[in-house]
Amino acid sequence: MATFAKSDQLLVIIDPTARRLDGESVRIAKDVLSAGAAAKVCLPEGPEEFARALDRRGTRRPVVVGGDRALVRTVSLLHRQRELAGCALSVVPVGDTSLAESLGVPGGAVAAARAVLDGAERRLDLLVDDSDGVVLGALGIPPVPVREPGARVPVPSGHPWLRTTYRSLIRTLASRPARLPAVPCPGHARLRVDVDGETVVDLDQPVEKVSVTPAAGGVAEVEVRPLAVGAERTPLLTSGRTVTVAGADFRYRADAAVSGPVRKRTWRVLEGAWGLVLPPA
Structure with missing residues (x-):
């Protein structure tokens, strides 16, 4: 892991969604x-200004203050510019932070900012698809559907006990995972999954779920859950460098965004493709 000097200059890009959702954490x-390094602060108002600020960073280390969507947007921009290899990216998660924290970024504005100043670069694998x-x-x-950051569930007016009961019901329902029907779903459930050219499941076997996660060593971990009818089926687990999914029009969630529909998509693993500054081990 590469460490950084205190004299490093930072380009702090504050995502507008983070400013709207949690101005105190942003501050x-x-x-x-700003107290720990020479920092230039940018306040873009939209994706185009965000991209321009990142493009004009010069020798400054980019620091993204924002949620998971801002992090993915930054990595995507650097990948398309073919500048990921030479860029150590830092993030202070504000808003939706589950992805950043799963990668090792501390939760909380103070801890994450201290990691930017005192941390070290760790190279991570990346999945890249055939549409870049x-x-x-x-x-x-x-x-899997998720609620947009900052979305609020309307609470009925009236007596306090009614509002309390309603909130309790919403929390109970939200904690229960969505159940798929016990019959094949048209399109999405019939997929062919190939890993490194070997077929894991074909179109004649309906599937409930396919998940792909980049792992260490330049491979992706793949889990295929055949649709359970009657007795529960055992998940199919494998790993490889290239994963191809084909079938009738299907959608997929990649990190914080839903894409598709597509009929075929191939993902390949780029080993150590990007650098994220994390707390020292």
Whole structure:
């Protein structure tokens, strides 16, 4: 892992969604970073300004203050510019932070900002598809719906006991995983999955779920769950450098975004393709 000098200059790009959702955490992160290094702060108002700020970083180390979507957007931009190899990226998660934290970034503005200043670069594997899309953490088929960052569930007005009961019901329902029907779903459930040219499951075997995760050593871990009818079926586990999924129009979730529909998509693993600054081991 490569370490950094205190004199390093930082380009702090604050995502507009983070500013809207949690201005206090953004302020704390900015104060900690500015106190510990020479930091230029950018406040882009949209994706185009975000891209321009990143493109004009010069020799400054980019630091993204924002949620998982901002992190994926940054890696995607650097990948398409073919500049990932020479760029050590830092992130202070604000908003939706599950992806960043799963990669080892500390939760909380202060801890994450201190990791930017005192941490070291760790090279991570990346999944890249045949349309130049990237996957940092996990790929799932079919996509599991998630609530947008900052979305609020309306609470009925009236007596306090009614509001309390309603919130309790919403929490109970939200904690239960969505159940797929016990019959083959048209299109999405009939897929052919090939790993390094070997067929794991074909179109004649309906599947409930396919997940692909980049792992260490330049390979992806693949889990295929055949659709259970009656007795539960054992998941099929394998790993490889190239994963191809084909079938009738299907959608997939790559990190924080849903893509598709597509009929065929291939992902390949790029070993050590990008660098993320994390706390020292």
